[in-house]
Amino acid sequence: xxxxxxxxxxQWMVFGGAVLLLLLLFGAWISEGLNKEWRxxxxxxxxLLKKKATPENQHATDEFERGIFQVELPQxxxxxxxxxxxxxxxxxxxxxxxxxxxxxxGTLLADHPVxxxxxxxxxxxxxxALSREDAHGQVPETHWSYPLLEQPYIQxxxxxxxxxxxxxxxxxxxxxxxxxxxxxxxxxxxxGEGCLGCHQARGIGGIVGPDLTxxxxxxxxxxxxxxIRGDQTISNWLKEHFKDPEMVSPxxxxxxxxxxxxxxxxxxxxxxxxxxxxxxxxxxxxxxxNEFKGVREPMEGAASFAHLCSACHGKEGEGKNYRExxxxxxxxxxxxxxxxxxxxxxxxxxxxxxxxxxxxxxxxSISGMKSLELGRIVNHLKQSAARESQVAPEIHNxxxxxxxxxYNRNCKVCHGENGKGDVAVALNQKGFLSRADNDFLVRTxxxxxxxxxxxxxxRLEDNEIADxxxxxxxxxxxxxxxxxxxxxxxxxxxGALKYHFLCSRCHGEFxxxxxxxAIINRDFLAVASDRYLYETIARGRxxxxxxxxxxxxxxxxxxxxxxxxxIIGFMxxxxxxxxxxxxxxxxxxxxxxxxxxxxxxxxECHGKQGEGxxxxxxxxxxxxxxxxxxxxxxxxxxxxxxxDMPSWGHGQDKYPALSGKERQDLVAFIRSMQRIxxxx
Numbered sequence: 001x002x003x004x005x006x007x008x009x010x011q012w013m014v015f016g017g018a019v020l021l022l023l024l025l026f027g028a029w030i031s032e033g034l035n036k037e038w039r040x041x042x043x044x045x046x047x048l049l050k051k052k053a054t055p056e057n058q059h060a061t062d063e064f065e066r067g068i069f070q071v072e073l074p075q076x077x078x079x080x081x082x083x084x085x086x087x088x089x090x091x092x093x094x095x096x097x098x099x100x101x102x103x104x105x106g107t108l109l110a111d112h113p114v115x116x117x118x119x120x121x122x123x124x125x126x127x128x129a130l131s132r133e134d135a136h137g138q139v140p141e142t143h144w145s146y147p148l149l150e151q152p153y154i155q156x157x158x159x160x161x162x163x164x165x166x167x168x169x170x171x172x173x174x175x176x177x178x179x180x181x182x183x184x185x186x187x188x189x190x191x192g193e194g195c196l197g198c199h200q201a202r203g204i205g206g207i208v209g210p211d212l213t214x215x216x217x218x219x220x221x222x223x224x225x226x227x228i229r230g231d232q233t234i235s236n237w238l239k240e241h242f243k244d245p246e247m248v249s250p251x252x253x254x255x256x257x258x259x260x261x262x263x264x265x266x267x268x269x270x271x272x273x274x275x276x277x278x279x280x281x282x283x284x285x286x287x288x289x290n291e292f293k294g295v296r297e298p299m300e301g302a303a304s305f306a307h308l309c310s311a312c313h314g315k316e317g318e319g320k321n322y323r324e325x326x327x328x329x330x331x332x333x334x335x336x337x338x339x340x341x342x343x344x345x346x347x348x349x350x351x352x353x354x355x356x357x358x359x360x361x362x363x364x365s366i367s368g369m370k371s372l373e374l375g376r377i378v379n380h381l382k383q384s385a386a387r388e389s390q391v392a393p394e395i396h397n398x399x400x401x402x403x404x405x406x407y408n409r410n411c412k413v414c415h416g417e418n419g420k421g422d423v424a425v426a427l428n429q430k431g432f433l434s435r436a437d438n439d440f441l442v443r444t445x446x447x448x449x450x451x452x453x454x455x456x457x458x459r460l461e462d463n464e465i466a467d468x469x470x471x472x473x474x475x476x477x478x479x480x481x482x483x484x485x486x487x488x489x490x491x492x493x494x495g496a497l498k499y500h501f502l503c504s505r506c507h508g509e510f511x512x513x514x515x516x517x518a519i520i521n522r523d524f525l526a527v528a529s530d531r532y533l534y535e536t537i538a539r540g541r542x543x544x545x546x547x548x549x550x551x552x553x554x555x556x557x558x559x560x561x562x563x564x565x566x567i568i569g570f571m572x573x574x575x576x577x578x579x580x581x582x583x584x585x586x587x588x589x590x591x592x593x594x595x596x597x598x599x600x601x602x603x604e605c606h607g608k609q610g611e612g613x614x615x616x617x618x619x620x621x622x623x624x625x626x627x628x629x630x631x632x633x634x635x636x637x638x639x640x641x642x643x644d645m646p647s648w649g650h651g652q653d654k655y656p657a658l659s660g661k662e663r664q665d666l667v668a669f670i671r672s673m674q675r676i677x678x679x680x
Contacts, residue, residue: 037131038068038085038130038131039066041100042084042087045101049064068084069083070084071118076117078121082123083114085132088100090114091103106179120146122157123148124147124148125146125148135148140232147233153265155182156270156272159216160275161285163187164285164287164288166291166307167296167297185266186268186269189259189267190271191303191306193257193311194306195307197309197310199211200212201274204307205367206360214276215271216274217277223237227240228240234272238272242257242267243256299373301376304376308377314331317331317332319332319333319334321644322613322614323614323644331642331643333385334641336638338381338382339385339455339457339458340455340638341631344579345631346381347375347378349622349626350374351363356617356620387446393442395441395465397470398465398468400473402467403467413637413650414454418475423660427475428475428476429544431536431540431542433480434480435532436480437482438479439527440527441472444527446465448523449518449523451631452518452521452630453633455634455638481531484530487530490565491562492573494563495568496570498566502559502567503567506546508585508586511575513630514585515588516545518586518630522576530568534564537567538559539551549563549564550564579680580680582625582628584629584671585628587664587668589663591669592669594666594669594672601648601655601666606618615644622678624671625677629671636667637649
C-alpha cells in the first residue's frame, strides 16, 4: 500500500469515528433531555391529574404546563426549583398519593406560600437541583451543606424564625407554634436540663461551653464524625453528643444527659433550631426579634433556676454527693441549708460565684441575666423551703408540757436549759418576754434571722408553735401590752450619731452584733414594733449588759423619747439600705482551740486547710465573705439532713455533740481562714 492510499484510509477512519462520536453525543443529549427525573415526575403528575379529573376541574388538567419551574427568592439569597417535581403541593386532590405529588400536610402553606418562601428555607436541601439525589443532598457524595431535613428534625426550621427561648408560648404564638410539638418538647428539655448553666444563647447563660446562639446554622462539615456511631448527620451527632459528650468530643467537660430516644430527638431538634439566619427582619416573630435585640420580659425564679442552675445543682436543688462524685455539688434545695442561709448569702454567691470552683459568677455583665431575675432565683430557693401558708398562725392555748419537749429537741442546744442562754441569747428573761408579743415570737420562729445563728423553723406545725410559745410564756406570767406606740418623727442624722456613740460599742458599727446581738437586721426589725424597741432601749434587760438608757443613766448620755425615736429611725433606715458587705458579726470563740478541734472533727471531709476533700471548701474567700459567723455556727450546730454533714450540736451516730464553746471555737478557726473581704 502506497502512502497516498494509507493517508486516504486513515482520513476516512477519523471521519467515521467523528461521525459516530457525534451520533453518540446527540443520542446522549436526547436521552438526557427526555429522561430527566423531573420530566418523569411531571408525566406521573399528568397521569394523576387525568385520573382525578372531573368535569368541574378538567381545566386544571388542560392548563398544566411542563418544564422547569423556579421560585426566585432574592430576600433569602436562593432560587428553588422544587416545584418542578412537587406539583401537587397545593392540590387538595393529591392528599392520598405518594411523594413527590402529595399535598403539603397541615395548613402551613396558608402562612408560608411557596411563591414567597420557597421550600428549602424550611426543608433544607439544594434548591437549584433537578434530581432527587442532588436536591435532597443526603448522600455523602453530594457534599451539600444543608441536606433535606426529615421528620421530626424539620421542626427545627420553625424555630429559626419563631423561637423565643425565654418567653412562655402564649396565646399569640399558639398558632405559629402549631405542628411544633417535638420542637417545643425539646425547648422544655433544654430549659429543664440547665443547658444555659454552661452555654450562652442570645446573650444569656454561662461561659464554660460554646455559644449556642447560631448552633443551628452550622453545616455538617463543621462537625467531626470520627467518633459517631450510625448516620453521619447533624441530628445523630447531637444525640450521640448528649449521650456521651467526652466520647464524641474528647476533652469536653459537659455532663452526660440521661434521656430516652424520643427526648434526645426533641432536644436535638431544638438545638438545630437555634439560629440567627441572614434574612429580612420581617420574617421573624416579634418575640424572636426582641430576643435578638436583647429585649425580653424577665423570667420567673423557677424558670431562671431551671435554665441556669439545674444542670449542676439538680432539678430540685439536690446537688451531688461529695463521696459519689469527684467534684461534689452542694444541695442548695436542702431545707437545712435554706433555713440558715440568708437571702444575702445566696444572692452574694449567685453574683460572685466561688473562685477555683465550678460555681461561676452570674453577675449581669457576665451572664446577661437581669438583676431582678437573680433576685427571683434567690426568692424561688427560699420559698421552696417556706411554709405553704405565708400568714403567721393565730396562737391560742398551747400545751406547755409538749412545748418543753419541742424546746428541748430544737432550741436548747443554742438557747440553753430552760431558756437561760448559751451560744444564743437568753429567752427566759422578763425584759424580753414582757415586750415580745406572740406575733414577734411566731414570725421569728418561722423565718429565723438572716445572717445570724437563728435558723427558721418552717416545718413546725401551728400547734407545735403554739405549744412552744406556751412553754416560753410559762417562764414569765403576763403578756406584753397590746398595740404599738407612736413616737415623734425621727431625726436620722441625730440617730446615727447617737447610735455610733452609744450603741455600736456592743452591737457593732453596722448593727451586725459584737458582744451584743445584731439589731440592724431586716428580719429582726420586721417583727420588732416601735414599742418593743423603745422599751428595750429605755429600760434595758435585767441581768444582761443591756442597761436602760432612760431608766439607768443619769448623766448627759441619758436618752429622752426623741433620742430613742432618732435611734430607732436610724436603725430602720439602715436596715433598708443595700449592704456594702455581709458583716461576719460576733463570735467569742478561740481560733487556736478551734484549729485542734477542726483537725480532729472536720479535716477528714473539708481538708486540713479547709480546701475541701469530701465536703465543700471552707477556705474559699467568696464563701467566707458571704457566710456570717451566725451562718457558720448554725450550720455546725444543725448539720445537713440527707448529707454527710452531721449535727455537731445534737450529736449523730459516731459524731459526739460539741459544747456551745467548742462550736464557737470552730467558727473562730474557720473565720481565721479569711484573707480578704469581698464587697457585696
